[in-house]
Each structure stands twice: as C-alpha cells, then as structure tokens.
Amino acid sequence: MFQSVKDVQKRMEETGYIPSREISTIVYLAQETQKPILIEGPAGVGKTELAKSIAVCLEQEMIRLQCYEGLDESKALYEWAYAKQLLYTQMLKGKINDVISNTATLAEAVDEIAEHDDAFFSHRFLQTRPLLAAISSEDPVVLLIDEVDKSDPEFEAFLLELLSDFQVTIPELGTIAAKSRPFVVLTSNNYRDMSDALKRRCIHLYIDYPDIETEKEILRMKIPGIQERLLSKVVDTVARIRELDLKKKPCISETLDWANALMILQQDDITEDAVFKTLNTLCKHRADYGVVRANIVHLIKG
Ligand SMILES: Nc1ncnc2c1ncn2[C@@H]1O[C@H](COP(=O)(O)OP(=O)(O)O)[C@@H](O)[C@H]1O
Ligand SMILES: [Mg+2]
Structure with missing residues (x-):
C-alpha cells in the first residue's frame, strides 16, 4: 500500500518513473477510493509505464489486457x-x-x-483470459487495460459492468467474485472518445508531454553520464519541435533515443548537421522531416 502522495512519488521514482505531482496524487486517490484510473494522452508519454511502475511499487503481479478492434469476451475473459x-x-x-x-x-x-x-x-x-485471471487471482494484482480506445463500444459496455462489481458469471460454473479488487489502470490514446459512463466510473488523468524540468529529470535518470549542457539543449529543442505542426510529435522515448544517438556520435552540441544526422530518431514520418528541416534555424537557436 502507498502511505501518502509523497510516498507514491518516492517509490515510483525508485522504479525509474518520474511522476508529476498530479500523477502521484491521482494514484494515491485511486488506491484509497479503489477506483480505476483512466489515463488519456498522446502516445509515448508514459501511460503504460505508469501501470508497470505501480505494480513494481506494490510488489504485485501486473496482468495486461491489450485492446484491439474486434476484441471480445472470449479473448478478454x-x-x-x-x-x-x-x-x-x-x-x-x-x-x-x-x-x-x-x-x-x-x-x-x-x-x-x-x-x-x-x-x-x-x-x-476453462481457458482463463486476462480479466478472469485478474478477478480470480488469490493475491491482489494490478490490471492494465491498455489502449482501451482501440476496442469496440460493445466491449467498453461489457467492461463497465465488470468494473462496477468485479465479478463474472460463467453460466456453467457460477459467479466468481474478486477476492480482492485489482488496482485497475485503463489507458487511451484518444483514438475515439470513451463513453461518459466509463469516465464516471474512473478517476480521469490526462498525461501530456512533460514539462522541461520533468523531461530533464527523466533523461538524467535514464542516461547517466549525459552532460548537463547537452541534456538542456536536447530537452529545449524537443520542446520546440513539439510546437511544430507534425504528424507525430516526438515522445519521451524519442527524446531518449535522440540523446543517446547524439552521445554515441559524440555530438556535444546541437548543430544543424547534428540534427540532420540523427533526425530519424525523432521523426517517424517523411513529411515531418521536411517540417523540421524548414524550421531548423529556429529550432537550434540559443
Ligand atoms: N514519467 C516518466 N518517467 C520515466 N520514464 C518515462 C516517463 N514517461 C515516459 N517515460 C519513458 O517513455 C517510454 C514510453 O512510455 P509508455 O508508457 O510506453 O508510453 P504510452 O503508453 O503513453 O504510449 C517509457 O518506456 C519510458 O522510458
Ligand atoms: Mg502504451
């Protein structure tokens, strides 16, 4: 169990996850109210990683249900x-x-x-799928329902029922009720809007791209040995790149990949040449390369 909001922050950091104040607060509230957390936000801002970190902190198994179009009860339950x-x-x-x-x-x-x-x-x-595994587990678990926006609305309606009473009825076997409520985390990349009914049942958390200081802290922790000057420049430049009109903005793992590539190539400054050589770590769409190139002077200033 987490003892306080501060305790959430401290223990998550020990697992390698830097939570914002808002994240730590919501995780603590979710534990105390036993409500699921519905996390929305762009790809790569740490939604899945947050659930993994909670499981490590609580020393509980994490059971993951990866959602996709066409997912039904026979694959989920x-x-x-x-x-x-x-x-x-x-x-x-x-x-x-x-x-x-x-x-x-x-x-x-x-x-x-x-x-x-x-x-x-x-x-x-009986072939047990993730949801039944989470409900019938002897020990409490963290249940990650990942990318729930990719599933169909009918599946969402089925989830609602499950998340309200944490029990399932198998006609041939009877009702199986959870021995202890799993800590439920749902994530969504906003492919489609989730229903109001689902939102009502959950504590809502929106994770955006991190602010400059948080992203610096993540880099410092994940890339020990990176020079402070390079780290600052990388984070500032990525923040400017995210302001551009791109098909896909670079996420935290791309910032990490970029910083790593710059270090491997022994680039200790961010020059036009350094950006062009390593652009493939930051941008994953051809059109975005052009946008970055067109704005290069603005991006590397300062
Ligand atoms: N707050 C954070 N602290 C530490 N690392 C983070 C944080 N947020 C994101 N990351 C890094 O970004 C990567 C991508 O996160 P992930 O959880 O897969 O994103 P999402 O599920 O939102 O698409 C993670 O593997 C992790 O290395
Ligand atoms: Mg994810």
Missing part, C-alpha cells in the same frame, strides 16, 4: 477449450458408450449425457 473437450470425448468414447448403453431412445441418451456435462464444463476446460 474466458473461453471453453473446445479442441480439448473434443479430444477428451474422442478418447473417452468407450466410457461414453457405457453411460448410454442402457438407454433406448436418442432423447434418453441425450438426457443421460447431459447428466455428465459438468465433467466437460469444469475448470479443467
């Missing part, structure tokens, strides 16, 4: 292992014949088999 059930019926043919040997009609035979169907709809044939 549970599925019967049909192939295995079929294999067992094949191998048990003799036994099944014994069971129905005293029946005269087809209807009687079906009834007799139905008497035994719980043998085939038991935990042995």
Whole structure:
C-alpha cells in the first residue's frame, strides 16, 4: 500500500518513473477510493509505464489486457477449450458408450449425457483470459487495460459492468467474485472518445508531454553520464519541435533515443548537421522531416 502522495512519488521514482505531482496524487486517490484510473494522452508519454511502475511499487503481479478492434469476451475473459473437450470425448468414447448403453431412445441418451456435462464444463476446460485471471487471482494484482480506445463500444459496455462489481458469471460454473479488487489502470490514446459512463466510473488523468524540468529529470535518470549542457539543449529543442505542426510529435522515448544517438556520435552540441544526422530518431514520418528541416534555424537557436 502507498502511505501518502509523497510516498507514491518516492517509490515510483525508485522504479525509474518520474511522476508529476498530479500523477502521484491521482494514484494515491485511486488506491484509497479503489477506483480505476483512466489515463488519456498522446502516445509515448508514459501511460503504460505508469501501470508497470505501480505494480513494481506494490510488489504485485501486473496482468495486461491489450485492446484491439474486434476484441471480445472470449479473448478478454474466458473461453471453453473446445479442441480439448473434443479430444477428451474422442478418447473417452468407450466410457461414453457405457453411460448410454442402457438407454433406448436418442432423447434418453441425450438426457443421460447431459447428466455428465459438468465433467466437460469444469475448470479443467476453462481457458482463463486476462480479466478472469485478474478477478480470480488469490493475491491482489494490478490490471492494465491498455489502449482501451482501440476496442469496440460493445466491449467498453461489457467492461463497465465488470468494473462496477468485479465479478463474472460463467453460466456453467457460477459467479466468481474478486477476492480482492485489482488496482485497475485503463489507458487511451484518444483514438475515439470513451463513453461518459466509463469516465464516471474512473478517476480521469490526462498525461501530456512533460514539462522541461520533468523531461530533464527523466533523461538524467535514464542516461547517466549525459552532460548537463547537452541534456538542456536536447530537452529545449524537443520542446520546440513539439510546437511544430507534425504528424507525430516526438515522445519521451524519442527524446531518449535522440540523446543517446547524439552521445554515441559524440555530438556535444546541437548543430544543424547534428540534427540532420540523427533526425530519424525523432521523426517517424517523411513529411515531418521536411517540417523540421524548414524550421531548423529556429529550432537550434540559443
Ligand atoms: N514519467 C516518466 N518517467 C520515466 N520514464 C518515462 C516517463 N514517461 C515516459 N517515460 C519513458 O517513455 C517510454 C514510453 O512510455 P509508455 O508508457 O510506453 O508510453 P504510452 O503508453 O503513453 O504510449 C517509457 O518506456 C519510458 O522510458
Ligand atoms: Mg502504451
């Protein structure tokens, strides 16, 4: 358990994650109110990493459900292992014949088999998917429902139900209620708007690109040995690049890649030449290369 907002900050930093004051506060509130956190924000600002860091801090397993279009309950919650059930019926043919040997009609035979169907709809044939794994875990876990905006609205509606009572009913097995509520983190890259109902159920957190000081701190921690002067210039330049009209703005991992590339190439200053040589670490779209080139004088000033 986290003891306070300060404790969240301290322990997250120990895992290599630099939380803003707002992030630490929301993580603490989420723990105390047992509400899920819905994190929105552009790609690469540390949404997924935040959930991982919480799991490390709490020394809990993190169970991750990666969302995508077409994701349904059978991939998210549970599925019967049909192939295995079929294999067992094949191998048990003799036994099944014994069971129905005293029946005269087809209807009687079906009834007799139905008497035994719980043998085939038991935990042995249940394929547990991430949501069921999180609910049925003996120990508390962190449940990361990543990129929930990529799933379909029907799936979101199903999630809502799950997030309100933390239990699922499997018709053949009964209701399984969570032994302890998982710490739930949902992330969204704003592909589509999440419903008001989902937002209501969660504590909302918007993570934007970090401010200059936070990004410097992240770089200092992730790239030990980087010169303070280069670090400042890298972060300032990236902040200016983010103001340009780009298809994809550089995120924190791209700042890290860029700083690393500059160090490997022993560039201790940010010149036009240094930027052009390493631009592929910052921009991932051809059109963006052109935009950066056109603004190079403004970008490297100071
Ligand atoms: N606050 C932070 N402190 C430390 N590293 C961070 C932070 N935010 C982002 N990062 C770095 O950025 C990378 C990308 O973050 P990630 O969580 O994958 O982004 P998202 O899920 O938002 O797309 C991480 O691997 C991590 O190295
Ligand atoms: Mg992510």
